[in-house]
Amino acid sequence: MITLVITLLGIYLVFGPRRTPTGADFTWTGIKANLAENINLGLDLKGGSHLVMRVKTDEYLKTLTENSAQAAEMAAKDAQLPVTGSSVQAAGSTYSVTLNLGEGAQPAAVAEEVKKKVDFVNWSESTSANSITWTLPSTHQTLLKNQAVEQAMKIIESRINAFGVKEPTLQRHGAESSGQILLQMPGVDDPERVKKLIGDDAQLSLMKVVSPPSPSLATYPTEEAAKQSLGGAVPSNRRIFPYRERDSSATPGAPEPPTQFVVVEYPAVVDGSELRDASAVSRTGNEGDYQIAFSLKPSGAAKFGDWTSKNINNYMAVVLNNEAKSVAFIKSRIDDQGEISGTFTKATADDLALTLRSGALPAKIEYQEERTVGPSLGADSIQAGVTASVAGLIFIVAFMLIYYRGSGINAVIALVLNLLLTMAALIVFDSTLTLPGIAGLILGIGMAVDSNVLIFERMREELVAGKKVADAVQLGFDRAFVTIIDSHVTTILSAVILYLYGSGPIRGFAVTLILGLLINLFSAVFVSRTIFGWLLSRNPDMQKLSI
Amino acid sequence: MFQILPKINVDWMGIRKPLIAISIVVLLAGLSSAIGRQFTPGGTDAFNLGVDFQGGTVITAKFKQKPSVDDIRNALNGVGINEPIIQESTDKTDEILIKVPLIEGSTEATTEAETVNQVAAGRESVKNALNTFGAEAKPELALQDDANAAYKIVGTDSVGPVAGAQLRNQAVIATLLGMIGILLFIAFRYDWTYAAGAVIAVFHDVLITLAFFSIFQWEVSLTVLAAFLTLVGFSVNDSIVIFDRIRENLVAHRKDSLFKITNDSINQTLSRTIITAGLVIFSVLSLVLFGGEVLRSFSLALLVGLTLGCYSTIAIASPIAIWWQDKLGGADVKETLAPQRKEKMASAARRSVTRKPVTR
Numbered sequence: 040m041i042t043l044v045i046t047l048l049g050i051y052l053v054f055g056p057r058r059t060p061t062g063a064d065f066t067w068t069g070i071k072a073n074l075a076e077n078i079n080l081g082l083d084l085k086g087g088s089h090l091v092m093r094v095k096t097d098e099y100l101k102t103l104t105e106n107s108a109q110a111a112e113m114a115a116k117d118a119q120l121p122v123t124g125s126s127v128q129a130a131g132s133t134y135s136v137t138l139n140l141g142e143g144a145q146p147a148a149v150a151e152e153v154k155k156k157v158d159f160v161n162w163s164e165s166t167s168a169n170s171i172t173w174t175l176p177s178t179h180q181t182l183l184k185n186q187a188v189e190q191a192m193k194i195i196e197s198r199i200n201a202f203g204v205k206e207p208t209l210q211r212h213g214a215e216s217s218g219q220i221l222l223q224m225p226g227v228d229d230p231e232r233v234k235k236l237i238g239d240d241a242q243l244s245l246m247k248v249v250s251p252p253s254p255s256l257a258t259y260p261t262e263e264a265a266k267q268s269l270g271g272a273v274p275s276n277r278r279i280f281p282y283r284e285r286d287s288s289a290t291p292g293a294p295e296p297p298t299q300f301v302v303v304e305y306p307a308v309v310d311g312s313e314l315r316d317a318s319a320v321s322r323t324g325n326e327g328d329y330q331i332a333f334s335l336k337p338s339g340a341a342k343f344g345d346w347t348s349k350n351i352n353n354y355m356a357v358v359l360n361n362e363a364k365s366v367a368f369i370k371s372r373i374d375d376q377g378e379i380s381g382t383f384t385k386a387t388a389d390d391l392a393l394t395l396r397s398g399a400l401p402a403k404i405e406y407q408e409e410r411t412v413g414p415s416l417g418a419d420s421i422q423a424g425v426t427a428s429v430a431g432l433i434f435i436v437a438f439m440l441i442y443y444r445g446s447g448i449n450a451v452i453a454l455v456l457n458l459l460l461t462m463a464a465l466i467v468f469d470s471t472l473t474l475p476g477i478a479g480l481i482l483g484i485g486m487a488v489d490s491n492v493l494i495f496e497r498m499r500e501e502l503v504a505g506k507k508v509a510d511a512v513q514l515g516f517d518r519a520f521v522t523i524i525d526s527h528v529t530t531i532l533s534a535v536i537l538y539l540y541g542s543g544p545i546r547g548f549a550v551t552l553i554l555g556l557l558i559n560l561f562s563a564v565f566v567s568r569t570i571f572g573w574l575l576s577r578n579p580d581m582q583k584l585s586i
Numbered sequence: 587m588f589q590i591l592p593k594i595n596v597d598w599m600g601i602r603k604p605l606i607a608i609s610i611v612v613l614l615a616g617l618s619s620a621i622g623r624q625f626t627p628g629g630t631d632a633f634n635l636g637v638d639f640q641g642g643t644v645i646t647a648k649f650k651q652k653p654s655v656d657d658i659r660n661a662l663n664g665v666g667i668n669e670p671i672i673q674e675s676t677d678k679t680d681e682i683l684i685k686v687p688l689i690e691g692s693t694e695a696t697t698e699a700e701t702v703n704q705v706a707a708g709r710e711s712v713k714n715a716l717n718t719f720g721a722e723a724k725p726e727l728a729l730q731d732d733a734n735a736a737y738k739i740v741g742t743d744s745v746g747p748v749a750g751a752q753l754r755n756q757a758v759i760a761t762l763l764g765m766i767g768i769l770l771f772i773a774f775r776y777d778w779t780y781a782a783g784a785v786i787a788v789f790h791d792v793l794i795t796l797a798f799f800s801i802f803q804w805e806v807s808l809t810v811l812a813a814f815l816t817l818v819g820f821s822v823n824d825s826i827v828i829f830d831r832i833r834e835n836l837v838a839h840r841k842d843s844l845f846k847i848t849n850d851s852i853n854q855t856l857s858r859t860i861i862t863a864g865l866v867i868f869s870v871l872s873l874v875l876f877g878g879e880v881l882r883s884f885s886l887a888l889l890v891g892l893t894l895g896c897y898s899t900i901a902i903a904s905p906i907a908i909w910w911q912d913k914l915g916g917a918d919v920k921e922t923l924a925p926q927r928k929e930k931m932a933s934a935a936r937r938s939v940t941r942k943p944v945t946r
Contacts, residue, residue, distance in 0.1 A: 537815050
C-alpha cells in the first residue's frame with residue numbers, strides 16, 4: 040500500500056505537469072516536455088556559461104591604504120602642520136600608513152587634525168617623536184575585503200541584469216577569504232562580451248588640466264617631457280595622462296593623430312561616483328561614430344558648477360581609465376551635463392555607458408575558471424548519457440529476467456522504481472542534474488542490482504540447503520540485509536564526503552548517488568520483500584520458487 | 587535453476603602470493619612509467635593532467651568542413667599558441683578538441699598578467715586562429731543556420747592556475763577523508779584488521795588505476811576523480827560482502843580454520859561477485875561506448891577500477907585481514923589444517939566477532 044502511494048507520487052512528480060493536467064500531457068511528447076521542465080538540468084546539459092572570478096581584494100586594500108596616506112598628508116598640509124611626507128606599507132598582510140613629521144610638530148595635534156578629514160577609526164594608531172603610523176588590524180582587513188567582494192557582486196549583478204542575461208546565478212564561491220565569485224548564465228554560449236563587461240573597470244573623472252588659459256593648451260609629446268615640466272618627478276597632487284586629440288569634423292577611419300600627454304591636477308574635481316546617468320549617443324548616425332553623454336548627481340553637479348564658474352577659460356579633461364578621452368576649455372558654468380567623445384562603435388559605447396552607470400568595481404577582477412557549453416553540445420551529452428543508461432538498463436533487465444526468471448520480475452520492478460524515485464527526489468530537493476549526475480544515476484542502478492543479486496543468491500543458497508520457500512525468502516532478506524546496509528552506508532559515507540569537499544561537477548555526482556542509494560534501501564529491500572510476501576500470502580505452501 | 591558457478595572450491599588463500607605478486611608487478615610498471623615519464627627530458631609528464639588540475643583551456647569547435655589537424659596546428663601557432671593538443675572527436679566527425687596548455691612558468695608570481703590572460707583570452711586567441719578558416723557562427727545561431735560561418739565554438743573549459751591548484755587540493759582532501767571515513771566505519775562494524783584490509787585493497791585499486799592512467803596517458807580530470815571515489819565505494823562494497831560472510835561463517839563453523847572459512851566465504855559469494863561486477867561493468871562499458879567524449883576517461887577509470895575492485899577483495903583485502911588476525915592469534919598461517927592451532931585462530935577471530943555481535 041505504502042509502495043503504491045509512493046510510486047504514484049513519484050510518477051506524478053517526474054512526469055506530471057505543474058498545473059492542471061490536460062489530455063496532451065498523456066501523449067509521448069507531452070510526457071517528454073513535462074519531464075524536461077520538471078528536472079533542473081545543469082549548465083553542462085542545457086548549455087550555458089560558468090565563470091569563477093576573484094576580486095583582487097589585496098589590491099583593494101592597497102589602493103585604500105595609498106589613498107588614505109595621500110589624504111592624510113594633504114589634510115595635514117592644508118592645516119599648515121609641519122609634515123615632510125608619507126609612506127605606505129602594503130605587502131603581505133600588513134597595511135599601514137606612516138606620516139613623517141617635520142621640526143617642532145606635535146604628533147597628537149597632527150593626528151587629531153588628520154582624523155578630522157580621514158577615516159582612520161578602525162586603524163590602530165602609534166606615534167613616535169617624528170612620525171605617526173596607522174595600521175589596519177587583520178580583523179578589519181577581512182571585513183573590508185568582504186565588503187569589497189559584496190560590493191563587486193552588486194555591481195556585477197547590475198551589469199549583467201542590464202545586459203539582459205536570463206536567470207543568472209551569482210554567488211560567493213569557495214572559502215570566504217578567497218574573494219571568489221561564481222556566475223552561472225544559462226543559455227549564454229559566447230560569454231566574451233559579458234566577461235569583458237564585468238571585468239571592465241570604467242573609472243571616470245573630470246580633472247583640471249595644468250595649462251595656461253585658452254587658447255593655448257599645454258600638451259607634451261612624451262611622458263618624459265611632461266615629467267620634465269613638473270621638475271622631473273610627479274608630485275602627489277599631479278597626474279600625467281595620455282591624450283589623443285580628435286578633430287570632431289574628421290571623417291571616421293581617418294588616421295589617428297599621435298598620442299600626446301597632459302598634466303592634470305589630482306584629485307579629480309568630480310569622479311565616477313557622482314555620475315547619475317550615462318548613455319550612448321550617435322554623432323552622425325554612422326556605426327563607429329558613437330560617444331557617451333553623461334549627467335551628474337545633484338551633489339556632483341553643485342560641486343562641478345561651482346568649480347567651472349571659477350575656472351572659465353581653463354581646460355578640463357574627461358579622464359577614463361587613466362586616459363584623457365577629451366579635453367575642453369570651459370566656456371561658461373557647466374552644471375550636470377558632459378560627454379566623452381571618441382570613436383566608439385554602438386556596442387562598445389553601450390557597454391561603456393552601462394559600466395559607467397553601474398559604478399566602478401572596488402578592485403580589479405581576475406577570471407579563474409570558465410566553462411561554457413553550447414546548447415548543441417549539451418543536447419549531445421544528454422543524448423549520450425541517456426543512450427548509455429538505456430543500453431545498460433536493457434542489458435541488466437534482460438539478464439535479471441533470464442537468470443532469476445520469476446524473481447527477476449521482482450528485481451526489475453525494484454530497479455525501475457529506484458530510477459523513478461531517484462528522479463522524483465531530484466525534483467523534490469530541486470537538485471540539478473549534471474552529466475556526472477547521470478553517471479551517478481547509472482552507478483546507483485549498479486548498486487541496486489547488487490542488492491538484488493545479494494538477496495537472490497542468498498535465497499538460492501538457502502533453497503539448495505533444503506529450506507522451505509517461505510523460510511528461504513525470510514532468511515535471504517534477513518542475511519543479505521546486514522551486508523546491504525554495511526555496503527550502502529560505506530558508499531553513502533564516501534559520497535557525502537564528496538559532496539562536502541568536492542566542487543561543482545563532483546557534487547552533482549554525489550547527490551544522485553546518495554539519493555539513489557537511500558532510495559535503493561527502500562526499493563530493493565522493502566518493496567521487493569513486500570512483493571515476495573504478497574506472493575507467499577497467496578500461496579503459503581509454495582514448494583518451488585522461480586528464482 | 588540456471589547458475590553461472592554451480593559449485594566452486596578454489597583455494598584462494600593458497601594462491602594469494604602469486605596474486606599479490608601480480609599486483610606488485612602492475613604497480614611497479616605504473617610507478618616506473620610515472621617516474622620514467624617525469625624524468626625523460628622533453629617527454630610527457632607522469633600523468634596527463636586535464637585542465638581542471640593544471641590549468642589551461644580546452645575548446646570544442648564544430649566545423650562545416652573540418653580542416654586537417656596540421657592546418658589547425660599551423661593556424662594556432664600563427665597566433666602564438668605553441669603547444670596545442672589537437673584531438674579529433676571519436677564519435678563526432680565534425681568536432682575537434684583543442685587543448686591549450688597553461689603558459690610555461692606562469693605559476694610563478696612574475697607573470698600574473700599572463701595567468702589572467704589564460705582564462706580571459708584563451709577562447710579569444712583560439713578564435714583568432716580559427717578565423718583563418720572562415721567566420722564563426724553568430725552567437726544566437728546554430729552552425730548550420732548561419733550561411734556565412736565556417737565553424738562554431740560549442741564548448742570552452744578554461745581554468746587558471748590558482749583555480750587548478752584549488753581543485754587539485756580539494757580532490758586530494760576529499761579522497762583521503764573518504765578513505766578515513768571508510769576505515770572508521772569498517773573498524774566500527776567489524777574490526778581494525780578488516781578495516782586495514784579493506785583500505786589497503788582500496789589504495790591498491792586506486793594506485794593500479796592510476797598506473798593505467800599513467801601508462802596509457804589517459805587524461806586525469808575532475809570527473810575521473812569522481813570515478814576514483816566511486817570505485818573506492820565499490821571496492822569497499824565488495825570487501826564488505828566477503829567480510830560479512832566470513833563473520834557469519836566464523837559463528838556457524840567454529841571448528842574450521844580461519845583459512846578454510848575465508849576460502850569458503852570467497853567461494854560462496856563468488857557467483858554474486860561475478861554477477862554484480864559483470865552487470866556493473868557492463869553498464870560502465872555502455873558508458874564507454876555511448877557516453878561520449880566528455881565521459882570517456884571517467885568511464886575508463888571505472889572500467890579498470892571496478893574490475894580491480896573485485897579482484898583486490900580476493901587477492902588483497904582478505905589475505906591482509908586474515909594475516910593480521912592471525913598475527914594477533916599467534917597462529918602459524920602456513921599449516922592450515924594443523925589441529926593444535928585451530929583453537930587459537932578461532933579465538934582470535936572470534937574476538938573480533940564477539941566485540942561487535944551481529945544482530946539478526
